[in-house]
Amino acid sequence: MPTLSIVVPMYNEEDAMDGFFTRVQRVLQTVTPSYEIICVNDGSRDLTLARLRAKAESDPRVKVVNLSRNFGKEIALSAGLDHASGDAVIPIDADLQDPPEVIPLMMAKWRAGAKLVLAKRRDRSSDSWLKRLTANGAYWLFSKLTDPQIPQNVGDFRLMDREVVDAVKRLPERSRFMKGLFAWIGYEAEVVEYDREARSAGETKWNYWKLWNFALDGITSFSSLPLRIWSYLGFGVSLLAMAYLGWTVAKTLIFGMDVPGYASLMSVILFFNGISLIGIGVIGEYLSRIFTEVKARPLYLVSEKIGFEAKAQSETPETAKRA
Numbered sequence: 590m591p592t593l594s595i596v597v598p599m600y601n602e603e604d605a606m607d608g609f610f611t612r613v614q615r616v617l618q619t620v621t622p623s624y625e626i627i628c629v630n631d632g633s634r635d636l637t638l639a640r641l642r643a644k645a646e647s648d649p650r651v652k653v654v655n656l657s658r659n660f661g662k663e664i665a666l667s668a669g670l671d672h673a674s675g676d677a678v679i680p681i682d683a684d685l686q687d688p689p690e691v692i693p694l695m696m697a698k699w700r701a702g703a704k705l706v707l708a709k710r711r712d713r714s715s716d717s718w719l720k721r722l723t724a725n726g727a728y729w730l731f732s733k734l735t736d737p738q739i740p741q742n743v744g745d746f747r748l749m750d751r752e753v754v755d756a757v758k759r760l761p762e763r764s765r766f767m768k769g770l771f772a773w774i775g776y777e778a779e780v781v782e783y784d785r786e787a788r789s790a791g792e793t794k795w796n797y798w799k800l801w802n803f804a805l806d807g808i809t810s811f812s813s814l815p816l817r818i819w820s821y822l823g824f825g826v827s828l829l830a831m832a833y834l835g836w837t838v839a840k841t842l843i844f845g846m847d848v849p850g851y852a853s854l855m856s857v858i859l860f861f862n863g864i865s866l867i868g869i870g871v872i873g874e875y876l877s878r879i880f881t882e883v884k885a886r887p888l889y890l891v892s893e894k895i896g897f898e899a900k901a902q903s904e905t906p907e908t909a910k911r912a
C-alpha cells in the first residue's frame with residue numbers, strides 16, 4: 590500500500606497534463622517514495638485518455654480510472670477516492686490551481702498526527718469580482734441554512750487520513766456536494782494557507798448557470814428549511830387574509846358596497862399565485878433529488894482501469910469492470 594494517494598479528476602486536460610505531472614512529481618519525490626497518482630478521466634473528448642495511458646505505461650505510480658462518460662467533477666472525485674489505497678489521500682485539480690508545493694506542508698501535519706488537513710485560500714484575488722461576490726453570498730447563505738458549517742475558502746484540496754477517506758466513502762448519496770459531505774463527516778482539522786493560482790492551461794468548466802445549480806444542490810442536500818418555510822409563510826398569510834376579510838365584511842355592512850377594486854384584486858391574485866408557484870418549485874427541487882436517490886443507480890461506471898493490480902480491482906466489486 591502506498592503512503593500517499595493523489596487523486597486528480599480530469600476532463601479535457603490534455604494541455605494542462607504534462608505540466609501537472611512534472612510539477613507534482615517533482616514535489617512528491619521530496620515527500621515520500623511511496624505514492625500513487627490516481628487520474629480519473631471524466632469522459633474527456635480530447636486526447637486526455639491517450640496521454641494518460643502513455644503516462645501510466647511508462648510510470649507504474651500513475652493509475653488511470655476511465656469513467657464511461659462525463660459524470661462531473663464531484664463524482665469523478667468520488668471515483669478517485671474509491672480507487673485510492675494510500676494511508677493519506679489528497680485530491681487536487683489538474684490545472685495546478687492547487688499548488689502542489691503545499692503537499693509537503695500537509696504531509697508534515699499528517700505525520701505529526703493530524704487526520705484532516707485543509708488547504709485554505711489566503712484570499713480570492715485571483716478571482717473576478719463577480720465570482721468573489723457570488724462565492725461570498727453562497728457561503729453566507731450556507732452558514733445561515735445548513736447545519737454542518739462549511740469552512741470558507743476551502744475547496745477539495747485537502748489531506749485526508751485513511752480513516753477520514755473511509756468515512757467519506759460511507760456517504761451513499763447521488764448528489765455529491767463534496768464541500769458539504771466533507772463538512773458533514775466532521776473530524777478535527779488543521780489548516781495550511783495557500784495562494785490559488787490562475788489556471789495553467791485549458792479553460793474552466795464552470796459557468797454561472799452551473800454554479801447556481803451547484804449551490805442549489807448544496808442547499809437542498811444539507812437543509813430542509815426551504816421546504817419547511819412554506820407552512821409558516823402560508824400560516825402568516827392566512828392570518829392576514831382573515832383579518833382583511835373581517836375588515837371587508839364589517840366595512841360592507843356598515844358603509845354598504847362601494848366600487849369594487851379591480852386593481853387591488855388583480856395584484857393580490859397575481860402575487861399569491863407567484864408565491865404558490867415558488868413553493869411548488871421548491872418542492873420540485875427536492876422531489877427531483879429524491880427521485881434521483883430512489884432510483885439508486887450506481888454513482889459512476891468505470892469502463893477501464895489502467896495500472897491497477899488485479900487485487901485492487903476486486904476490492905470495488907460494485908463498480909469493477911465486468912470480467
Ligand code: UDP
Pocket residue numbers: 597598599600601602631659660661662665681682683684686788792793794795
Ligand atoms: N473536472 C472533471 N469533470 C468535469 C469538470 C471538471 O473532472 O466535468 C475536473 C477538471 O479537469 C479539473 C477539476 O475538475 O481537474 C477542476 O475543474 P476546473 O478547473 O474547470 O474548475 P475551477 O478550478 O474553475 O473551479
Ligand code: MG
Pocket residue numbers: 682684686788793
Ligand atoms: Mg481550475
